[in-house]
Amino acid sequence: MADEPVEDLLRLLAPRVLGALTRRYGQFDSCEDAVQEALLAAAVQWPKQGVPDSPQAWLTTVATRRLTDQWRSDHARRQREANVAALAPTDAALTAGPGEEQPPEQDDTLTLLFLCCHPALSEASQLALTLRAVGGLTTAHVARAFLAPEATMAQRISRAKQRIKATGIPFRLPPDAERPGRLRVVLHVLYLIFNQGYTEPLADESRQPGIGLTDEAIRLTRELHRLLPNDGEVAGLLALMLLIEARRPARTGSDGSLVPLAEQDRALWDGSAIHEGTQLITAALSGSPLGPYQVQAAIAAVHDEAARAQDTDWPQILALYQLLGQMAPGPMVTLSRAVAVAMVQGPLSGLDLLKSLDDDERMAGHHRLHAVRAHLLEMAGDDEGAVAAYREAARLADNEPEQRYLAERAARLAG
Known part of the structure; x- marks a missing residue:
């Protein structure tokens, strides 16, 4: 060590x-x-x-x-x-000096994770406190990772600690009856940390090495997997992170522009991460009750195992999304399933499924709905409709690489 x-x-x-x-x-x-x-x-x-x-x-x-x-x-x-x-x-x-032995301590990392992800804390507090207390990051590092002022992050962490003190949250593992629900919160927080790092911003070189949120989320989830090696959803989340992160080297061009999955140079993908993620999800699916993270990891594995985009097993992906929709229904699952439907049954079928999201308040103002619609309209040959949808998606997108990509797609189709 x-x-x-x-x-x-x-x-x-x-x-x-x-x-x-x-x-x-x-x-x-x-x-x-x-x-x-x-x-x-x-x-x-x-x-x-x-x-x-x-x-x-x-x-x-x-x-x-x-x-x-x-x-x-x-x-x-x-x-x-x-x-x-x-x-x-x-x-x-x-009075022991540096290096002198003390009695060995038990590992309380799992208990600490449950404490930092307690439902009494806000989601923002859970994220910040997990990175600070469990991740070992300084407040300055946490602030930099979230692109927030250090004073703001310090206040957030301080409020979280005061909340724990005021509510008297005990430092112990939750009772057996509560543990599955509490573990879902822990996994959700770790996945949010990963997504924060993966999507914002796409190519930020300003962060210091070693404090990227995706790396930190993977490290913490790997530690959780060490503590709970037989939990299929923990293994599924770790596999999902590895399989998605494996594509990062091909996700942006040399100029920082976004490269969609179908156009990525798969030779740039991290083969060792794909191998590890695939092994994890294969073992989890064969020996654990099925859960949403395992299904998502299986979908990611199907994508990553295809040598070329045209080799992707879309019928299998569609079947997995249909299963995920039954287990964890939500607009983002429907959005992804619409793409799979379009690839298997044609773009018009995918567009029909998207209509079910038009009145969903959770998708109001979300650029991804318009981006998927634009893609399916382009597949269907409706260039005029696709241009309008791409432009609307670009207007709503909240990071510059995606805005630029969507605007360029619209300009290319508009001629």
Whole structure:
């Protein structure tokens, strides 16, 4: 472990140290602040002095010192000092130098994920807190990843911690009866983090290496899969992320322009990620109850396994989308199913299915509905209708590469 780059090692250890302190002392907000201070101290000291033999013990010791110092210096909370003294580790642990062994800690990463994704928190707070507490990112890194001001992100994280404190959310795994529903929230948050990084912006080179949201989502989901190796939906989500991320090298041109799936150079796709994702989803489908993430991963695998766009098994994809529509109905599933219908039954059938979304308020003002309609109208030979739909999609799109791609499609058809 000591040979790993310091930044990667700290991000790996951060949730384990935070989980151990929170389990021992409660007070998630204070423990999280103390762990952040310990991470900063390690980031400064380890590159110069070397990584200690027991880096997790080093971080735990330093964070515990920060925590006890904070409580002891808070004169308004003198009464709590007695409780802290009773709960504190032995003097030997508190005075242990960097690298000295402490008793091994259990891994509380899963409990920490459930806490950060608690339904009492807003979705935005769940995302930010997961990246900070479980991902080990600084507030500045989280803000940069979401293209938000650091002060805004700091307030969001602070409110989330105060919400946990005010509502008295316990640091423990949810009861068995609640766990499947709570796990769905965790998976949803991880998928949102992945999608945020994958779609916004398409080709942002300003972010520092190692803090991309797609990489972070995959890392956290891989860690969740380590903790829950027999959960098919966890494996399905990890497979889905890997299979989608594998296409990134071909997703944009050298000028940053968007390249649609059918036109991508598949030789640029990441074969190792496709292999891993395909193995994951194959194993999950054969040994676990079927869930929506597994179906989505199976669809992605069918796309990725086709050597050429024209080799894509569209009947299989359509069957999978029909199954997904039964398991997790929604307008975005219908939108994707319309494309599959068009590829199997013809564009007019796909356009007929799209009509069911015209009065869906969830799709009002969404550029993807107009973009899919434009594509199907173009397939049907209605160039005039396709131009109008492409232009409307470009007007509604919220990132520049997609706007440019849609506008160029309209201009090409308009002649």
